Amino acid sequence: MRAGAGAKLLYWLLAALHLWPIWGSAWFVTVDGPCHLANARILLDLVRGDEFTGRFFALHTWPEPYWTGPVIMAAVMSVAPAWVAEKAVFSLAVIAVAWSYRRLAVSLAPERPWLSFLAMPFLLHYAVAMGFINFSLSLPLLLMALHHAWHQPFVSARGYPTRMALILTLLFFTHLTSFMAAGACVALILLLRDRGEGGSGLSGLRIAVLAAVPGICLSLAYWLMHPTARGGATWVPLDDRLAWLVNGRAYNALGVDGEFYASAMTAAPVAFLGAWLLIGGWKKDWAVRTWLLLAACALVAFLVLPDVAAGGSSASPRALLFFMLLVSLAITASGAHGTLALVTVTIVIAGDIWHTTLQARTARALSSEATALLEVAAPIGDAAVVLPLNYSGNWVHSNLSSYIAATRNATVLDNFVALAPFSPVQWRPESLPLGIGDFATSNAPCVRVREYERLTGVPITHVFFWKSPAESPDSCTTSTLEQVSAWHRAAESGDALLFVQP
Known part of the structure; x- marks a missing residue:
């Protein structure tokens, strides 16, 4: 040779x-890849004319x-x-x-x-x-x-x-x-x-x-x-x-x-x-x-x-x-x-x-953690509206919940890319989730679960906890758990917990 x-x-x-x-x-x-992947899925659904996705997002042409x-x-x-x-x-x-x-x-x-x-x-x-x-x-x-x-x-x-x-x-x-x-x-x-x-x-x-x-x-x-x-x-x-x-x-x-x-x-x-x-x-x-x-x-x-x-x-x-x-x-x-x-x-x-x-x-x-997250998220089906709550101290987990939206026709309310004015996929103004609380920016989130339905008319169907503290939860975590206390606990593991609205 x-x-x-x-x-x-x-x-x-x-x-x-x-x-x-x-x-x-x-x-x-x-770090940002899962959110970009989810938005590619949303882009595909919008091009196909999916009505559910179109309630939350629009194409920026x-x-x-x-x-x-x-x-x-x-x-x-x-x-x-x-x-x-x-x-x-x-x-x-x-x-x-x-x-x-x-x-x-x-x-x-x-x-x-x-x-x-x-x-x-x-x-x-x-x-x-x-x-x-x-x-x-x-x-x-x-x-x-x-x-x-x-x-x-x-x-x-x-x-x-x-x-x-x-x-x-x-x-x-x-x-x-x-x-x-x-x-x-x-x-x-x-x-x-x-x-x-x-x-x-x-x-x-x-x-x-x-x-x-x-x-x-x-x-x-x-x-x-x-x-x-x-x-x-x-x-x-x-x-x-x-x-x-x-x-x-x-x-x-x-x-x-x-x-x-x-x-x-x-x-x-x-x-x-x-x-x-x-x-x-x-x-x-x-x-x-x-x-x-x-x-x-x-x-x-x-x-x-x-x-x-x-x-x-x-x-x-x-x-x-x-x-x-x-x-x-x-x-x-x-x-x-x-x-x-x-x-x-x-x-x-x-x-x-x-x-x-x-x-x-x-x-x-990191892949093993993403797999663990998706295993607990398995009961989430199409047309779901998911509130993700990330308590992890690992900053690489910031957008891990976006894999839920990337793998099914569901809306995950933490989508920072769709807030950018130049993004191909944009939140519809009437569907913005900002009024719920600081779940998109804090790993100790304070949220009002019912607030999204009051503001948009669309109820949250699933609340997903990731790395929530098992012991000595703070007041915000305690409040969130009280808000979903009547919900069905659909799946859980050592790292994740999924509640489904009855």
Whole structure:
């Protein structure tokens, strides 16, 4: 077997290893993922014209960002169960990043395809564990945009860059932040490529602007329609962000035992080699300087931009992920010292394998809890209205009850995604559950079970307790139990309790 073919085979074997946490257990539990999965089910039911679902939710048909993930999962759920849709969308994100990164990296350094192994930490990164499905799907599209920008022929600059426009427009419908980042990178690449090849730079900018026009127009419409998306901002302290550069915050989401060290092992070598290049690599040719400039701009954005702004949150870890992605590509393009680069790749692979085994262990544990929850929820049938009460101190359990809505035609009243103005699925104003109490935001909820029927005319049929305290319940828990004391106790376990209205 040729060395190149062997490296390619090893690359895809390592990439396939990252499917282990996803497919190694019944459910791939992430923080926000269950709620996105439930909304994909709601989207499918609304498209089918389901009357029960339509009493609570409506389709938001304006061309907004964040449609790609729900549409993919809804399409899969039209022919397969919810657990398959969940695994399919995360598997697509993993394999697509592996494919698009290798494609770009090999085109930058065809004589050193082993540098493409720097992709491995980007397959199961911070946003995957958080359940940021659309953002995870946006990364391969961003890499595709960079590849096309790097190879866009200027001889056809008078025509319309259709392929680039399609990629950027699909990127808008996947994730707005990634669209803006990709648009800026594409413009810079085409400008510097044009100048590096003897042009004025205007041909490159023309291609970038034409390709981005549909997404720019849609983005302007988004900001005009959603004034709340222009709200206040907060920042992560600078010393924390500086520490993140070497401790692997872009890959570490849940902070399980060992994850800090495994993430640091994958991030620190790339960060240090990238710093060496950013300091001393500017004397290389224009192609290398282009990627160094992209990485430098991403670093500045990470250090300067807020973590919460424009209606979004957790921006800093995502900005760090962009920087790590671009600096790894700069290392690939730069022809950095062969031995040093090889050592870096080796350490990154070892750290990533360690990290993946930790993620697989965590996935199994979380899946067993999701399975336990669904076993107690089994008596809940279609057309049920479920009030979930989450007492768990584990923040990853925040949306676990959404699996109930994802697996049957039932309405679970905790659905934060449907409150977002840009969500494809929206709560109907007359069905909003906010008047019940703080069950969606507190792990010691105070609720008025009958209040939803008084406000909407629709009774709650099931109350589901998750991890409720067995001993010394607080006054709110005692009150809730009194409110359902006449209800039928349909199922229970050590972790869950289900009441059904008689």
